[in-house]
Amino acid sequence: MRTRASRRGPACVETLTDAVALLESTTAWLDLAHALTDLGAVLPQSGHTEQSGTRLRQALDLAEAQGSTAATEPAHAVLLAAGARPRRRRQTDVTALTRQESRIVMLAPGRLTNDEIASELFVARRTMEFHLTQAFRKLGIYGRHDLARALPRA
Template sequence: MRTIVTATGFQITNYGALALAAWQGRQAEVDRLVRATTSEAVSRGEGVGLTVSDWASAVLCNGLGRYEDARAAAERVVSDPPAPGVAVHWGPAEMVEAAVRSGDGESASRALERLVRTTQANPTDWALGTEARSRALLSQGRDAESLYREAIERLGRTLCRADLGRAHLVYGEWLRRERRRIDAREQLRTAHDLFVAAGMEAFAERAARELRATGETARKRSAESSGDDLTPREAQIARLASEGLTNPEIGSRLFVSPRTVEYHLHKVFAKTGVTSRGALATFLYGGGRKLESK
């Protein structure tokens, strides 16, 4: 980017760095980049820069659990006229979550309406999964649970690990509030593992707080972990298999097919050298694995 700026004399705003810092929960860096982006955007009359800054602030604050601040930032995004870029389209999703958590159901509903205009115009699994997650936040009972599961199923078919993690997180939060602590732990563990793997520290800590509220402590990665360690999904499936669940039962719990479970178990066996389900418990809980399973 510096080479381009030097060669052309045209200043390029580093929106990517701002988005990355927001997803990773780096407050000081986001503050610095927002100031720089806002200054550059104002000097060039580039309104999209302000929109991106507000969207990044909303993502950051939702991760940190500062929902009133997230709502205020997202409100500015959804109040702006349509502008190019992803931020203006996904700003409503941040608004739904922040407004619901702030007790502002009316604003959340308006944001959902705006989000639907985007998702229905481009009905990919990513778009519809994000819509389902947002609808779930505004729903109750069986309707909410069905939507959370739809969100996880759709986002699980994409490469959008951050959004998948957030779907598991809000589902786990909902389950905990429904007093279904055991079910909540499974979702929150998955969310935490996805966030840690992605370097999303603020969201990971939010998931860890929720886990602690269920009476469980989130596992920590060992500094000695190698590339041969199990992935979060492999560890999750290995743990369930070690508890005696069948492939169809694991698939039903994780919203994946039995064939997908079999694929991951094959990789678990190859990585660990374990040759049977019965030996998995010894490996996972007996010190054979470098990363603790729970």
């Protein structure tokens, strides 16, 4: 259906709406995100700018939840092109860490205590704990025991 709708034309919005409705009843979340992006891109041509923003934000949320840059980028780009101000993208991987957070998480999986890590890095223990907590949030983990799976192999 998305392929047929890509030709544009009067039936485009209807075809994409049908595609979205069909995909909403499946677990094909990335396909749904792409269909929502396509629908959001063509809705303004038929005067539905508010509905367009809603569909594009749904696509963006869905793509981010699936961790798909391939689906996130187009939705974000169409929102920007439409003049919307989408929220900042979530940062939830190793590349989102600051230099200090990276240094701390590299020491944390070992047997060093918080006091030992703070001493090693010449910072207060509370500062080290703050950075470690921020790193856990960005990595989407809950403690040191999850660091091994969250960090790339050295």
